[in-house]
Amino acid sequence: MTILVTGAAGFIGSHLADLLIAHGQHVLAMDTFDNQYSPLQKNSNIQHLLTNKNFELIVGDIRNKELVEKVFARNQIEKVVHLAANAGVRYSIENPAECADVNINGTLRILEASRKNKIKQFVFASSSSVYGNPTVFPTKETDNTETQVSPYATTKKCGEIICKNYNYNYGIPVTCLRFFTSYGPRNRSNMAVYKFGEAIFEQKPLQLFGNGDAKRDYTYVKDVAESVLLALDKDLGFEVLNIGSHCPVTLTEVIRALEKFIGKKAIIEHKPYPSCDPLETFADVSKAKKTLHWEPKTSIQEGLKAFVQWYAEKENTEKDQ
Ligand SMILES: NC(=O)c1ccc[n+]([C@@H]2O[C@H](COP(=O)([O-])OP(=O)(O)OC[C@H]3O[C@@H](n4cnc5c(N)ncnc54)[C@H](O)[C@@H]3O)[C@@H](O)[C@H]2O)c1
Incomplete structure (x- = not known):
């Protein structure tokens, strides 16, 4: 069976x-x-996969109709x-039209091809950011x-709404996974961790940004990948599921843990907290547990340790080259 993964060279995709x-x-x-x-x-991220007979790479844009149809x-x-998207929150403030073009028109392009080709399961990478600045914790899918x-x-x-419509009108089974901040090895270099x-x-x-009290429900990237694997195997009609660790930590706690694993102190420079970022995220994951039997397995300490190991190895390899 062939599974198309858009954005597969990225952090979660790889x-x-x-x-x-x-x-x-x-x-x-x-x-x-x-x-x-x-x-x-x-x-x-994907170098090691390029020689694998079960991996095939197409370098191209999801908005390219001709290419997508050919694929x-x-x-x-x-x-x-x-998964392919303009994924940066702050980048989107400067480039809202580009973000909408990739994330909305690009999603439509992939859904259209999926409809025409009678795809059996579609998993859409949504985000905890759809809750805006949440006030109810832990936050449920119905909030x-x-x-x-x-x-x-x-x-x-918008992506979720379009997915729902494609399920309603054309019967494509779609599961939208609302990822809460993912982190770990191969971390996107434009993210806080x-x-x-x-x-x-x-x-x-x-x-x-801010005084360090902002909280995020950091979710280890391999746990996130596992949720997608499980979602691919279950036809839920149309469904939306939170994927988070259910264990929010403050930015200060993240910095302290990184200092411990790196063995150096941070030199902190305070900046005003951006209005485009929520102050707290905290996922209620009971629905994903019930429907997918998915559980977040990795603690923030284990996950940050793995991130630090990856980062140190990457730096050493780059120095040797
Ligand atoms: N990382 C997180 O914490 C997080 C949280 C919530 C949601 N998400 C969503 O999960 C998905 C994956 O996120 P990620 O962190 O791995 O991001 P990423 O930027 O590492 O991966 C996205 C990939 O999509 C590719 N891409 C972008 N535009 C494209 C286009 N027009 N055509 C083809 N490919 C294109 C990029 O080159 C990149 O490799 C995204 O949809 C993101 O919005 C991520």
Whole structure:
């Protein structure tokens, strides 16, 4: 069975590709290696897969109608995981139209091809950001998603609505997974955990937004990949599921743990807290547990230790080259 994974060279996508291949699946990866962060990092995320007979890479844009149609026509794609996106919240504030084009029009393009090719399962990467600045904790899937605080978040809410419509009108089974901040090895370099780690390793000023009290439900990337694997195997009609660790921690706690594993102190520089970021995220994951039998397995300490190990190895390899 061939599974199309859009955005497969990215942070979550590359871990998912590893997991699918370990489960004997054939992965058709589609990625444009965009410039949201270094394309070289994306290259190294999937280097080890390029010689695997169960992995095939198509470098291209999900908005390219001709290419997408060709990809579906030439391959026996049974299931789709749609991860490709403009994924940066702050980038979307500066580039709202680009974000909407990739995240809404690109999603439509992949859904259209999935409809025409009678795809058996579609998993959409949604986000905890659809809850805006939540006030109910832990936040349930049925809680308010009326207001988002960034263009990025609004595109993710639109993506869910379009997915729901494709399920209603065309019967495509779609599961939207609302990922809560993912972290771990191959972390996106434009996310806080990477930036904090880099600043501590290099003993450069670490820009901390707010006083460090903001909380995130950090979710280990391999646990996130596992949720996608399970979602691919279950036809739930149309469903929305939170994927989080159910264990929020403050930014200060993350910095303290990174300092411990790196063995250096952070040089903190305070910055005002951005209005496009929620102050707290905390997932109620009871629905994912019940429907997918998914559980977050990795503690923040274990996950940050694995991130630090990966980062140190990456730096050593780059120095040797
Ligand atoms: N990482 C998180 O904490 C998090 C949280 C919530 C939701 N998500 C969502 O999960 C998905 C994966 O996130 P990630 O952290 O791995 O991000 P990522 O940026 O590492 O991966 C996204 C990939 O999509 C590719 N891409 C972008 N535009 C494309 C296009 N037009 N055509 C083809 N490929 C394109 C990029 O090159 C990149 O490799 C995204 O949809 C993101 O919005 C991530």
